[in-house]
Amino acid sequence: MINPPSIVLTTLNAKYIHASLGLRYLLANMGDLKPRTALREFTIGRPAQEIVDELLLLVPGLASTPPIIGFGVYIWNVLQTTAVLRLLKAARPDIKVILGGPEVSHETNEQEITRLADHVITGWGDLSFAKLCRALLHGPRPLSKVIAGEQPALDQLVLPYAEYSAADLAHRLLYVEASRGCPFKCEFCLSALDKTAWAFDLERFLAEMDGLYRRGARNFKFVDRTFNLKIDVSVRILQFFLDRLPAADATSPADALFVHFEVVPDHLPDRLKAMIARFPSGVLQFEVGIQSFNIDVQQRISRRQDNAKAEANLRWLVEASHAHLHTDLIFGLPGETLESFAAGFDRLYDLRPHEIQLGILKRLRGTPITRHTAEYGMVYDENPPYSVRQTGAVDAATVQRFGRFARYWDMLANSGRFKQTLPLLLGQRQPASGEAAAHSEPSPFQAFLDFSDWLWQSTGKTTGLTPESLVDLLFDYLVTRSGWPAPTARSALLADYVASGARGAPRALHGQLPKREPPQPRVKPLTQRQGHHQAGLN
Structure with missing residues (x-):
């Protein structure tokens, strides 16, 4: 730990087991400011005053330049982070607070948390955060409070995986990404704002994964929205992990390998199936977003999905692979009735995935789903996570x-x-007894x-x-x-x-x-x- 740091990167994770990938990107790309930067994570369950007390211990008063604290703000931590900022600014108004993250990248002027902060970076912050810190430390001071993040080419970024500590590798879930963005336009998702998907150089990425593996990492959660978008890349990544499976007679839990991917349900060609089928039980977990089987609803929210192919692929994964299937459905989409949702649930249940995760639609800030508000009677909670409270189709x-x-x-x-x-x-x-048997399931x-x-x-x-x-x-x-x-x-x-x-x-x-x-x-x-x-x- 540097003593004292000029800059602190922090966020409130949902649970201790989560390790912020975003903060580690920022730290890895601080350049000459990295020796002056500390990373400190908390959880949303911690009292706000305890978090403030720990942050103030990290940044005691400096003689000339006020310290900088950057907060990662998300839908699950915005209320708790706002409470922290109120106390922090009351105790030390000289501290410069910079916010970033999806929750403050849209509708920025409408939020209390952004009024409390000194600066807000919207969108990509990988390089923009360090640039803003240099301006605050050395000048010229920025004139704008809200700063649009600059999107660099991915090969310009220092990858963050070396910033995972030995404790992270031993006790926490490691988030990794082989690509960013998404070519699909599902209106409930922030990825609908992306123009396309961008892939990191595969050889460079796999070298980083090998480094994590050699350091003892055995769990990898890919945050890519569309892992199986490009099959050549998917096969290479799966082969990487297949080559590192422990020997059949290995019994140590430390050798167990676990890899999580989010996959497009209707895109599973034979070459990818052949690779998936080679993995034993307990290694692969696939998150499969079905969301709705209702064709009218899919078209309404700009979701492209071949239901027949998705159904066939799920059936194959259940019957012919050892992958654990975590499937998703969303309730409350515009125009979706209870009856049509029930039909979709029954269709998915009949395939027998290991989990059916049931979510209620949330109005994420900036997403195009808001265009349906008036026509479909969408009423959302005003507070995070902005869940739908009623629609024209469900009261x-x-x-x-x-x-x-x-x-x-x-x-x-x-x-x-x-x-x-x-x-x-x-x-x-x-x-x-004496009752006629029912004839329909x-x-x-x-x-x-x-x-x-x-x-x-x-x-x-x-x-x-x-x-x-x-x-x-x-x-x-x-x-x-x-x-x-x-x-x-x-x-x-x-x-x-x-x-x-x-x-x-x-x-x-x-x-x-x-x-x-x-x-x-x-x-x-x-x-x-x-x-x-x-x-x-x-």
Whole structure:
């Protein structure tokens, strides 16, 4: 640590496990100012005063030039960062505060956080931040508060991967990128503002990845919007990781390799499939944004997607590869009804991806989705994350109802804790004695929505439900509401509960649990501690 630094780069990450790629780009490209620059990360859970106190310890008063603090501002940390800035400026108004990041790159004049700051860099900040710091330190002082970031050629940038520390490699998720930008124009995404996608020189990029690997990195999360856009590049990158898989007899968790990509669902040619099929289980995770299967909605938001190809590719990935599939759907898109969303959910569920992440539309600042506000009755929350509250197609009560559905789906389905029980919950109801059998399979969406409504009415909770309480609630619902025989429901729940490793005593499983040895302390590998990658990238 330099003592004292003239410049501090900081942000508030969603969780400790996240390491800011953006800040490391800025640090790597500080040039002659790098020896005078420190990087310090916090989490949004830290009290604002504690963050301010630590920052002030880093930048004690300097005799001549005020110190500079640069904040990375995102949709998930803008409220907390605003609170930090209020306290920081009250304590040390002489400190020059520079803001950057997607949350302050649009609608800049409308935000309290930008009024508190001295300068705001919009857009690309890789080189513009250092340039502004030089002007503040040495002159001439900039005349404008809001400064448009300059987009350099990618080969002009110093790559940031050497800035990941040994502690980062051991304990945190490493974000990397082989390209920037996106050629697609989905209006809910900031990438809709990009003109195209730009790729880093592949040999240079792979050399950096090799450096990380040699230093001990074993988890890589690619932030590229379209990893499989250019198949030659995709195959080369996959081959790089395939060549570094541990030997079949390796047992150390430190040798486990985990790589996450975001892929375009309808672009999976045979050459790429052949490469994917060579990876064993537990190495590849693909994030697949379906968002909506409704063709009218897709066209309305400028989303190009061949649904038939996307469906066929997902089916192949599930049946013929070992990749873990994390798929996404968005509720509340303009003109999407509950019924059409349910049809899309059922279509996706039928493919059996490992996770279906359910999100509610957010109005990111600067995105073209706002052009539909009046025509489609879009009403958004005024506060981050600017979630849609109602539309012309779904009222506010339905949006709230879906929000509960999504939280319960995470608990039961995406958690993987109820693999045996979930098919019962979503399957055909067993006929009661003397009742005619049903002839049609129910909608999985409707089946889970019915359960979600019942669970909310029964508990009034969407958080704080223990594994034991969930087992008991599921047993009651399956037997009393869905008509499953008690032994069938209990057998599925018992298998799931034992497999989960939980060690309580659910009422529904009284007398059924096997004798268990005392728990042994263990540390989960990093790849098992990542959760579902719900937090945004920074």
